[in-house]
Amino acid sequence: MTRVLLLHPGSMGSSLGSNLVENDHKVFWVAENRSEATEERAAQADLTRAGSLAEAITEVEVVLSVCPPENAIDVGRAVAKTEFLGTYCDANAIAPSTAQGLLDIYGERYVDGGIVGPPPRVHGHTRLYLSGSNAHQIAKLFQSTRVQTEVLVNGPLAASAMKMCYAAYTKGTAALILGIRALAEHYGVSKSLQAEWSQSENSLWDRSERIGPGTSPKAWRFAPEMREIAKTFNTAELPSGFHDAAAEIYSRMASLKHEEDVETTKVLQYLLVGSATDS
């Protein structure tokens, strides 16, 4: 049994935490400054409440960070300021060059992670890529759970690189397709594009119709993830424009966060308001 601090139980984090609890680990979370929704998710996942980071950190051997990419470094720094001496695993969608900042802080105690797939409620769809000296320690925590782990041996930051490559395609093409739908709408050729895509690009129009409703609630956090991917391309001296543009697409959708079943026509209105609304 390992004592783990999970920062923070969002949709993905609480589901990972639930898998750890079912594996007989004790999983803490920090209630300070978190919402009621987080409290509910943590309770449903049978996580153990701690009032503050200082209180929680003395209890645990492992910290697992699952948060929006733009907060990953702040979370890592906050933990580093405590007396924590265990293993720090960041499982966020961040560029290897961002993760380098955490490796610099924690050294061999840092495990790099990257999650591919949905919150692990069923078997076979969610993989946690891990790299670094202690990667096997984290992999072991998830043994026999609904989270499949893959330890990468191509350097300490390989897990972040894998996550960036994977999301570069899935979320990059989703943004591109929405952008093209907006382009066709602007030029008044949506009906013709529907006919062409239906004829020559097998089911692409139908796919395009599902992207708006599927991504609208998550676009606010996809935008910073796209910027991490752009950074990853830049570091490799490859063009970053695909994901700069994807970040812009998702930025324009950010205010759709709390709306449900957003139709494509509405998403296109948000995309076509021009760069003035970019956050």
Add this chain to the structure above:
Amino acid sequence: MTRVLLLHPGSMGSSLGSNLVENDHKVFWVAENRSEATEERAAQADLTRAGSLAEAITEVEVVLSVCPPENAIDVGRAVAKTEFLGTYCDANAIAPSTAQGLLDIYGERYVDGGIVGPPPRVHGHTRLYLSGSNAHQIAKLFQSTRVQTEVLVNGPLAASAMKMCYAAYTKGTAALILGIRALAEHYGVSKSLQAEWSQSENSLWDRSERIGPGTSPKAWRFAPEMREIAKTFNTAELPSGFHDAAAEIYSRMASLKHEEDVETTKVLQYLLVGSATDS
């Protein structure tokens, strides 16, 4: 029977010309400053040789421009300097705002075109989108040929808009996928990405393996086409980065023009040389 001047018989142009000749139209081409390869293609398509533009232009009622996008405006201007009074059709992959320059020159005599699909050697795979007052005149030329025509009624430049939307996805995603393959190679995670894509992204790895050999001979002309698409997004105040990046990817591959069956590993070497080689 209509007398048509085709500028110029490349792979696509000669195949379109061949369809027109089979439909009993007389199709001229201009030999001045063209290569031996063009001469051969024109001969095979049964096109009629003219020594110069001035000589050809007096013979025809229609000019059909099929050339790399960066030459479209020059070709249009050269024809405008002659005494030509017929219909000018540009079927090139250019932005509506580029095509506007031709509309300004030719007015109602301008027909906007956009070709989707391969050179029309068989039925059912190639569509010629047309827009503008005289669009039906061009459509009629191709009646009962292997070129399917679609007349768009959403404004005089709708055909170019359609072509941009279509190529934005096909050539945009191809460039993105090559970029991601290069990214994975840079970070040493190609094998892991192959496993992940094979598991969760149905046949994406196999598709990625075909893109390099398929696009290498054409990348030199895809680059300016991507810049036209970027311009199309810009005009609509949508982010242009996807296709700025795609242009960069294809630019780095431009010197592979004359190589056959280029393997992915070689393409990735060209992509990973960094921005220093960008043309």
